[in-house]
Amino acid sequence: MFDPNRVHFFDTTLRDGEQAAGVNLNATEKLQIAKQLAKMKMDVIEGGFPAASPGDFNCVKAIAREVKGVTVAGLARTKEGDIRAAAQALNEAERSRIHTFIATSEIHMTHKLKMTPEQVLAETKASVSLARSLADEVEFSAEDASRSDVDFLIKIFKLAIESGATILNIPDTVGYAMPDQFSQFVKNIIDGVQAPEGVIFSVHAHNDLGLAVANSLAAVKAGVRQVEGAINGMGERGGNAALEEVVMGLKTRNDLYNVTMGMDTTRLYPVSRLISRLSGVTVPPNKAIVGTNAFAHESGIHQHGVLAHRETYEIMRAEDVGSVPAVMVLGKHSGRHAFRDRLETLGYQLDNEQVAKAFDIFKKLCDEKKDVTDGDIEAIIADQVLNVHPEHSFELKEYAIGVGAGLATATVVISRDGQEMRDAATGNGPVDAAFSAIKRAINFSPLLENFSIRATSPRSDAMGETVVVLKHGEVTAQGRGVETDIVKASIQAYINAVNRLYTQAAAREIKLEDHPNANIC
Ligand code: KIV
Ligand code: ZN
Numbered sequence: 001m002f003d004p005n006r007v008h009f010f011d012t013t014l015r016d017g018e019q020a021a022g023v024n025l026n027a028t029e030k031l032q033i034a035k036q037l038a039k040m041k042m043d044v045i046e047g048g049f050p051a052a053s054p055g056d057f058n059c060v061k062a063i064a065r066e067v068k069g070v071t072v073a074g075l076a077r078t079k080e081g082d083i084r085a086a087a088q089a090l091n092e093a094e095r096s097r098i099h100t101f102i103a104t105s106e107i108h109m110t111h112k113l114k115m116t117p118e119q120v121l122a123e124t125k126a127s128v129s130l131a132r133s134l135a136d137e138v139e140f141s142a143e144d145a146s147r148s149d150v151d152f153l154i155k156i157f158k159l160a161i162e163s164g165a166t167i168l169n170i171p172d173t174v175g176y177a178m179p180d181q182f183s184q185f186v187k188n189i190i191d192g193v194q195a196p197e198g199v200i201f202s203v204h205a206h207n208d209l210g211l212a213v214a215n216s217l218a219a220v221k222a223g224v225r226q227v228e229g230a231i232n233g234m235g236e237r238g239g240n241a242a243l244e245e246v247v248m249g250l251k252t253r254n255d256l257y258n259v260t261m262g263m264d265t266t267r268l269y270p271v272s273r274l275i276s277r278l279s280g281v282t283v284p285p286n287k288a289i290v291g292t293n294a295f296a297h298e299s300g301i302h303q304h305g306v307l308a309h310r311e312t313y314e315i316m317r318a319e320d321v322g323s324v325p326a327v328m329v330l331g332k333h334s335g336r337h338a339f340r341d342r343l344e345t346l347g348y349q350l351d352n353e354q355v356a357k358a359f360d361i362f363k364k365l366c367d368e369k370k371d372v373t374d375g376d377i378e379a380i381i382a383d384q385v386l387n388v389h390p391e392h393s394f395e396l397k398e399y400a401i402g403v404g405a406g407l408a409t410a411t412v413v414i415s416r417d418g419q420e421m422r423d424a425a426t427g428n429g430p431v432d433a434a435f436s437a438i439k440r441a442i443n444f445s446p447l448l449e450n451f452s453i454r455a456t457s458p459r460s461d462a463m464g465e466t467v468v469v470l471k472h473g474e475v476t477a478q479g480r481g482v483e484t485d486i487v488k489a490s491i492q493a494y495i496n497a498v499n500r501l502y503t504q505a506a507a508r509e510i511k512l513e514d515h516p517n518a519n520i521c
Helices: 027-039 054-066 080-090 106-113 117-134 150-163 179-193 212-221 243-252 265-279 300-308 336-345 352-368 374-385 430-442 486-507
Strands: 008-011 044-048 071-077 095-103 137-143 167-172 200-205 226-229 395-403 408-416 419-427 447-455 464-472 475-483
Touching: 008 200, 008 243, 027 044, 027 054, 027 265, 044 054, 054 071, 054 080, 054 486, 071 080, 071 117, 080 095, 080 117, 095 106, 095 117, 095 167, 106 117, 117 137, 117 150, 137 150, 137 200, 150 167, 150 179, 167 179, 167 212, 167 226, 179 200, 179 212, 200 212, 212 226, 212 243, 226 243, 243 265, 265 374, 336 352, 336 374, 352 374, 374 464, 374 475, 395 430, 395 486, 408 430, 419 430, 430 486, 447 486, 464 486, 475 486
Parallel strands: 008 044, 008 226, 044 071, 071 095, 095 137, 137 167, 167 200, 200 226
Antiparallel strands: 395 408, 408 419, 447 464, 464 475
């Protein structure tokens, strides 16, 4: 039964979110995230843009095949090839949605599309009609809607409905809108279109002015019933609307919005951590809803107030978003059952083989440190279970580091397809020397775009989790490493990033330079 007050959530972490600079998730990681999004009862998951690359196509296909209980969407321009690719990728979905879009603002139509408004209308009609014949439902987005003419939007949305679309999306593509103005803008569109029952309006806000969540909430107030966004607000430039903030805003102030929703909010925190770990994009501690300090009261006055009566300073409970500390610390006496339980609480859905692999690594880690924290477990899964190593990948065999006064030296031995390559280099510190040694050994010098190290827990026996982002030509890839020894973690992250550069280049049919002079020994 159609509920006009129900707000639907459309997660685009795996499509628009993944467009964030330096982020690239492999198919196993995307599938893991999609399973968790489905478990939290997300209404729609946009798995990717199937026509963009074979890699994207395969990810959407895998999500459509394996993730049930959720609508799976694939993005498509209005081109026939895009729509057919999306339909093909989605054909095993329990419920499929083709999300087709075209720009409607004067500036985009003139300078980007080089089309007249009449041509844009004709494209819309043709693409929505074709999409409707190939998928369970069609969403139509008017790209750059917030800078488009309202009368033109009303016309194009009416045409999209006539052609078979049931979800009409109003994107604030460049994050230009202001909440009051946007609310009125959206209301004018909804009033002008007079959509039949069963058709809903959607909003897709970007965060260039830090207003994506505010604009999304303002749009709900104006009558929108689908909100698009990404967990942790991930996305290019300022990011997308942080879905966890929109969800909790609506839930906490439902006195103002009076809407219903299906989301299990207690999964927000685990899913946020999972996405942060796999994407390498850290969540600031003071981030609303999912930051580690989001529910921490530091000042004496606040602590006193909360102890006397929780609601003096708390508008939500940590439990409502699943941000509860581990009740159990795992160690060498923990069995497989407790370990699997903890994995599920942390938001992982692994098959038996993956659990067995993770458990083996966990047991080895227990020999190195007394207690294994959630952070350690998450890092192991992200780095060693979901981080699949493609064929022909480089692998670290051995390394040695020497650190003297002001100079470090590193020697590395790396293998690929059974062949060993070795070299040595000096550097400002051990990591600098090791990265130079790797580049010399494999005779490949991508640009280091980013490098970070964080501890998996606030303890001196924590593991070091490193993220390296490398760029070569137009391909960017991110690699991760996790080890108790942070130099080794850095080396692993670098090699992992090189492997991912190759995988991505292959998926996009781009040839990276060969390695004729690799230092094979
Ligand atoms: O920001 C945007 O306009 C988009 C569309 C494809 C919906 O991402
Ligand atoms: Zn977008």
